[in-house]
Amino acid sequence: MHIIVRNAKCQGHARCWSQAPDIFKLDEDGYILPGNINVAERDEFLALRGARSCPERALEIDRS
Ligand code: F3S
Structure with missing residues (x-):
């Protein structure tokens, strides 16, 4: 599995990081x-x- 990151949409909420800091780097x-x-x-x-x-x-999320 991989995660496609849409940087243009990111507003810096950091919720991803707070759930999984080893996976989502800011x-x-x-x-x-x-x-x-x-x-x-x-x-x-x-x-x-x-x-x-x-x-x-x-x-x-991309499971292909
Ligand atoms: Fe950005 Fe969403 Fe994470 S806005 S910092 S990708 S929670």
Whole structure:
């Protein structure tokens, strides 16, 4: 699974990071770093929770 990061939508809410700081990395201003995120199987639960917590829908789940 991976997470498609839509940087243009990120408003710096940091809810993703607060759910899973090892998966969602923020820059110094609190915005998600660019680049899609590959998620190991053992981290999927946390990654899903973090991605779904984004109120801007900046984190799209891709299971392909
Ligand atoms: Fe940005 Fe959403 Fe996370 S607005 S910092 S991707 S919770």
